[in-house]
Amino acid sequence: MNIYLRKILKHDITHQISVTKEVLNGFFGVYEEKEAAIMRGKKSGYLGTVTFLLSTDPRFGGDIKQIINAEGGIQVDDILLFVKEKDSYVVEVISTSDERHSTFISVMNIERHLVINIDDEIVDGGFISGDSVEYAAYEESRIPKGRNILLYGVPGSGKSWTIQHEYCTPKTHVERLVFHPDYTYSDFVGQILPNVAEDGQISYKFTPGPFTSILRDAYADPEGDYVLIIEEINRGNAPAIFGEVFQLLDRKVEIKEHDDEFPIGTSEYGITNPNIANVVYGNPNQKVRIPSNLSIIGTMNTSDQNVFTLDTAFQRRWEMRLIENNFDTVDLKLADAYILDTTVTWRNFCTTINDIVIGNSTRMTSSEDKRLGAYFVHVSDLIFDEKMGNLSDGIYDELRNKENTGSIVIAEYNRLREIRQAMQQNRKFPEKVIKYLWDDAFKFNRESVFEVTQYQSLEAVIKAFLWNTGNDRFTIFKETIRNAFTENT
Template sequence: MSEFSKEAIDAITSNLDDIRRRLSLNTDGDSLESVDGEILVPLKELEEIRISGGTNILLYGVPGSGKSWTIEHEYCHQDSVVERLVFHPDYTNADFIGQILPVIDADKQLTYEFTPGPFTTIIRDAYKNPMREYILIIEELNRGNAPAIFGEVFQLLDRDDNGTSKYAIYNRDIADKVYDDEKHPIRIPSNLTIIATMNTSDQNVFTMDTAFQRRWQMKHIPNKFTGLKDDAKKHVDKLVPGSSISWGVFATTVNSKMGKASLGFAGTEDKSLGVYFATDKDLDRKDIFAEKVLKYLWDDAFKMGSSEVFKEHEKSLSYLIETFEEIEGDTLKAVLLDSVYQEMKEKMLAAEETEPIEKAESVEEE
């Protein structure tokens, strides 16, 4: 790295906010200029102070395993600038990158101009603020046609060791919005990280080819119900509404049936209930739990084999939900197979026996 000029050091240390503001102004040649032509910092030296380490990360796991929680607690920082969006089947490249739209100009005349989408906007902001970390979060990446949504900017996902795009693309509309120069090569700056999430159980979603996937750092989020602390442990220990069975015992028992049951293509461990599939609020009311959890198990996870967990007289989803909501006794006992419910009861008893030991060990460690 070359030494900074005295002019650059003075500008950076004494008036960083002014530099950030002026970065939005015209760039021409190798220098950044203000309106009156005052040279602030050479572009080369500006890039040397840019935060590095930007990358593309794809978190995947079963629904409710904690992907969004992981992003918030492990990747986002207090000073991070975060943009969040969700892909879906109707989401397009124009929505993501930008599109030509009609606008009314200052003279109240109808004209057409490029309106940037979230991808173009965050690249512009990251480029013009080199000392700040920017994060673009894309939820449900595979629920939209991701390769088509990215389009030509797919090429930018290849990063060098610094975190900048290895290869540039050329697009007059994007370049004009980001660099104020239609001919400027476009790259993802090193201070911009893209984090996406993907549920492994989603059906009727778009597949992603190997070329697209290899440009992401893949990270599996495990579905853990044990070894949890504080709020997470309280959550799994919370009782299913109207039952003496905890959410953690219910979910782990049902998940184990998915792995063993012969459910054809519809049965897979990827459809497991995640630790946060049901929230604390979901566990407060029978109707919400039934519509969210039991409906998912009936319609999706055990679609081809509901008799693996539910009683034979539960012939329809409507009857299942009505029984769960209206029963006076234990809700789960009323709808689950006796063998499944008994397995849950035994796990609850075993947990009660080990809890005093765990508490004693915790006290000794403190």
């Protein structure tokens, strides 16, 4: 293996880094027809075009400083290690704290530049990143817990809460993203984008997406616990977004007789993707696998199955888990919170409505998916702002009329603003929950829940809820349902 060692002096940090003509010709093969080379940072995967400024004192130009900065920068007495590959070069910064530093210094003696052939002994010692040696060492210490988990349930059932409390710890490295209809493979995995160097030259490099980035981080940290969370996985075209990465979701589940020595939880089959391999392993020819210390957890609202369906081939590669919609683990501050100024708790309201949803299963398609999730609202949505007062006493309408005619005085104007601000708070519950029940859960049989003879539009329902006080706010519902809300209070 041919390598080039370049010791860093103080001048190299603030100026262009020099290189000898002998190194240019002997290691980089620079002649008149070749004045640039593709280089990649070993740790960062940063890919750029490095130019060779040919003069009486040759120097590196182009993207060399960007690559070095992506690696963490350089200090005096650090060593730049260049490893020649087939069509490019890998750059690594050997800091003075690196255990390999003293070995390279002893080899270099007093030289600033040195091109050498690394023998088997040094490679076996792990001083150079011989892929097979380094790869095997990494896999031996890697955490064997990688899984693909898909949590599904009604909106607000606690899928995100479950991930946080059951699948992650304070030390877990988490990357969270959300699929949506416009999300693509390029957003997820990465894409080739133009890059303008300091000297104005344009090159093109692969910019990793969140999947490739966390794959790189997990591979480089075998004892770390990494989790990629994909919220709303079925709101994007998941099979298209994953592309060939789909194959990596097959995980190794047992040790076989003639084993490949990868830990349980690693992708069973590798794929060929030079761009990902460059970033993750520093070797475009390396087969890409999801390491066993990286789990992928997706969430899916069952009420959104009509957005994008997940085919059987995709779903079978995940551990499916239904998140039950109940109040067993819900914080009592939310479960037992009163809705505004009523005596009805969120638990009683939600449970009553959900019982009705299930009971109407013969008249509703997938009625179970229309239930209210226990976490459908936040505690802040239930808080009552008493500064709103009683809207039915006519004061609010009177102040609005004065505002419209221009006869309002400053004290009245301040009171009107106070009422409006309080209304914004008190509208949160009906605009989120009542609207959902009217427009979605009971869209085709509103008469089973609402007093539709008296309230025939969503506007009328929400206004009645706001203009009433206390438990009278629930007069928008049928009497039997109102009684069910309060029977356990």
